Amino acid sequence: MLIIDSKDCENIDKALKKYKKKFEKSKVLLQLRERQAFTKPSVRRRTQVLKAVYKQNIAIGKIEK
DSSP: OOOOOTTTOHHHHHHHHHHHHHHHHHHHHHHHHHHHOOOOOHHHHHHHHHHHHHHHHHTTTSOOO
16 A cells, blocks of 8 residues: 655645656556466566567667667
């Protein structure tokens, strides 16, 4: 549960902005999307390796973004 400390004089928009930022940093939505379907550990590892290779190729200059 996310708790936002707001002062009496604080605007509701600022409190909502704080809540959204805290929600995004907690990565709750990412976890929910990840848990919708089971992915095997080998598939998860393979995707991580492919992402790393892609990033490395971009850094070297083989692939232009």
